[in-house]
Amino acid sequence: MNFNDFGIDSASLAGSLETRLAAARQAGFSHVMISASDIVGHPMSTASAVRAIRDSGLRVTGLEALRDFEGLTGKMHEYKVDVAKSMLELCSRIGGRLLLTEASASIHAEVDADKIARDLRKLAFLALPMGIRIAFKGFSWSRTVKNFASAAEIVSLANCPNLGLAVDAFDVIAAGVPLEDLEAIFPEQIFLVQLSDFMLQEIRSTEEQAATAAHFRVFPGEGAHSGELAKFVIKLEEIGYFGDYSFDVYNSDYLQMPAEEIAGRARRAADWLGETVLRRTLPVPNMERLRAATSD
Amino acid sequence: MSNATDRESVPESSNPIGMDGIEFIEFTTSRPQALGGVLERMGFHPIARHRSREVELYRQGSMNIVVNSQPSDIPRTVVPIERPIISALAIRVRDADAAFRRALDLGAWEIPVRAQALELNIPGIHGVGESLIYFIDRYDEFSIFDIDFRAIPGVDPNPPAIKGLNFFGIVQYAGVERTSDWSEFYSQIFGFIPIPDDVRFGIMPRGLLLQSPCKKFFLQLIEPDGVAQFAPMEEHLQRIGLGTSDVIATAAELEKRGIEFLATDKVHTSNRGALTKAVLGGVMFELVHTDPSDSAAHP
Numbered sequence: 001m002n003f004n005d006f007g008i009d010s011a012s013l014a015g016s017l018e019t020r021l022a023a024a025r026q027a028g029f030s031h032v033m034i035s036a037s038d039i040v041g042h043p044m045s046t047a048s049a050v051r052a053i054r055d056s057g058l059r060v061t062g063l064e065a066l067r068d069f070e071g072l073t074g075k076m077h078e079y080k081v082d083v084a085k086s087m088l089e090l091c092s093r094i095g096g097r098l099l100l101t102e103a104s105a106s107i108h109a110e111v112d113a114d115k116i117a118r119d120l121r122k123l124a125f126l127a128l129p130m131g132i133r134i135a136f137k138g139f140s141w142s143r144t145v146k147n148f149a150s151a152a153e154i155v156s157l158a159n160c161p162n163l164g165l166a167v168d169a170f171d172v173i174a175a176g177v178p179l180e181d182l183e184a185i186f187p188e189q190i191f192l193v194q195l196s197d198f199m200l201q202e203i204r205s206t207e208e209q210a211a212t213a214a215h216f217r218v219f220p221g222e223g224a225h226s227g228e229l230a231k232f233v234i235k236l237e238e239i240g241y242f243g244d245y246s247f248d249v250y251n252s253d254y255l256q257m258p259a260e261e262i263a264g265r266a267r268r269a270a271d272w273l274g275e276t277v278l279r280r281t282l283p284v285p286n287m288e289r290l291r292a293a294t295s296d
Numbered sequence: 297m298s299n300a301t302d303r304e305s306v307p308e309s310s311n312p313i314g315m316d317g318i319e320f321i322e323f324t325t326s327r328p329q330a331l332g333g334v335l336e337r338m339g340f341h342p343i344a345r346h347r348s349r350e351v352e353l354y355r356q357g358s359m360n361i362v363v364n365s366q367p368s369d370i371p372r373t374v375v376p377i378e379r380p381i382i383s384a385l386a387i388r389v390r391d392a393d394a395a396f397r398r399a400l401d402l403g404a405w406e407i408p409v410r411a412q413a414l415e416l417n418i419p420g421i422h423g424v425g426e427s428l429i430y431f432i433d434r435y436d437e438f439s440i441f442d443i444d445f446r447a448i449p450g451v452d453p454n455p456p457a458i459k460g461l462n463f464f465g466i467v468q469y470a471g472v473e474r475t476s477d478w479s480e481f482y483s484q485i486f487g488f489i490p491i492p493d494d495v496r497f498g499i500m501p502r503g504l505l506l507q508s509p510c511k512k513f514f515l516q517l518i519e520p521d522g523v524a525q526f527a528p529m530e531e532h533l534q535r536i537g538l539g540t541s542d543v544i545a546t547a548a549e550l551e552k553r554g555i556e557f558l559a560t561d562k563v564h565t566s567n568r569g570a571l572t573k574a575v576l577g578g579v580m581f582e583l584v585h586t587d588p589s590d591s592a593a594h595p
Contacts, residue, residue, distance in 0.1 A: 085405070125403025125484070128477050129422055131531070161476040 197223025314390025357457025
């Protein structure tokens with residue numbers, strides 16, 4: 001485990017794509033999660049965005065996010081297959097090897113596990129010739145798959161080698177999922193782990209969780225749940241996870257601050273996790289507000 | 297060969313698209329004469345030309361090789377552009393349209409239809425790298441070649457094969473840790489079955505061997521070794537394997553025709569197989585010993 005295991009998410013940073021890539025690079029990161037809107041929203045052209053990413057010297061952790069894909073039928077299914085193909089092509093153009101796919105929140109989605117598994121399997125097959133892996137992520141306000149344990153069941157049911165899981169620490173901590181649940185997951189099934197903390201001590205409703213998830217996340221070590229995050233990462237190491245970690249910090253305040261400053265905060269989070277938490281050679285810094293005993 | 301499935305009552309779905317061998321293998325190159333020369337030394341004869349496209353058909357025995365030099369079909373990502381690539385595999389199936397629809401339902405990418413007069417619309421999907429896979433159901437009395445191609449006058453349309461050579465399989469180079477992905481791809485869409493590691497043919501044993509559900513064709517998936525692991529992922533159909541019951545005699549015959557075989561400590565002609573030296577920037581053929589009485593490896 002070292003600093004290079006951690007990547008930054010371009011959605012944490014303000015400014016042009018080039019500014020954000022440069023900030024990530026300057027802070028020492030080697031990989032970056034890219035949003036599809038970063039590419040297609042480029043003021044010059046999609047091709048310019050692709051070039052900026054390829055020339056940045058940063059590896060692409062993955063492309064985010066395909067949403068509301070599974071569980072649809074008829075024309076809606078066909079439409080979503082076209083959307084997925086377009087995103088896969090985009091992912092391939094930027095040299096990405098992973099497409100983050102979030103469980104459906106659509107009211108039109110069927111919740112039948114076999115249907116969901118079949119659709120995800122199809123998505124994985126679409127991605128297969130391009131060498132792209134599908135990281136499927138459940139979350140609590142999804143209609144189809146509400147957490148990583150259910151997502152793991154679906155992934156097992158679909159049983160396709162390039163289909164796996166994205167596990168988001170936020171969803172685990174906010175929903176109070178016991179860490180022991182991770183022990184039921186095969187580490188090779190986990191394709192991506194996303195890490196973020198948040199300031200609220202407790203989240204009381206799904207609505208509050210959704211709002212916090214979209215606007216009030218902070219970097220690991222900056223929020224109210226450093227202790228739980230540390231345990232989460234240590235548990236993943238214990239079960240044998242060896243893939244990428246990405247900081248999925250979506251914070252409206254951070255988008256009003258200079259990208260370099262935010263990338264610097266991300267760097268401190270990576271240093272804390274890499275050098276302090278995972279090696280456990282130093283105590284957790286004083287800046288953390290530990291609630292160590294609460295989750296035990 | 298005693299494949300495990302031979303001993304059980306195999307459900308019909310083990311050959312889900314009714315695969316029945318290979319109709320043709322296509323090369324694409326901007327230098328068709330140079331490749332044609334290599335094919336002729338390998339025993340293939342040019343027998344027909346496409347009616348409207350720069351495409352030529354070579355044949356020996358049961359094997360058809362199509363050489364495509366249509367400018368619009370030459371992949372732009374292949375550098376240098378002159379290097380021939382194996383650009384398509386045409387699979388004989390019971391019902392081409394049904395096989396195609398089934399593949400799309402599973403998540404295959406369809407290739408754009410070429411709508412031109414006097415041309416059959418052959419359904420196809422994207423395969424590895426730049427390659428395509430076609431589904432063909434006209435191969436008994438009338439073949440696609442009878443319709444789309446014009447015979448070259450005065451040429452035997454069915455030249456015999458040197459020493460009974462036949463298509464044995466194709467070697468595919470896969471990316472690092474990509475064997476299971478491609479194995480899944482060929483298993484689900486075509487019904488290929490991985491065979492045990494201790495069953496090996498030829499002299500190049502690395503990788504995973506998959507056998508077609510019709511038992512007439514093999515795919516061999518090979519991941520990069522050593523430092524090649526750190527190169528950018530390059531995946532493609534690398535070479536054609538030709539089956540023969542007598543490798544030594546076949547190699548001798550081909551050498552007489554001007555084909556050179558590798559003769560190093562590690563790779564050299566033996567009873568089990570042989571590998572030709574790469575020409576034209578990477579074109580090579582492998583000879584593989586097959587037992588004529590063994591239906592598993594010989595059509």
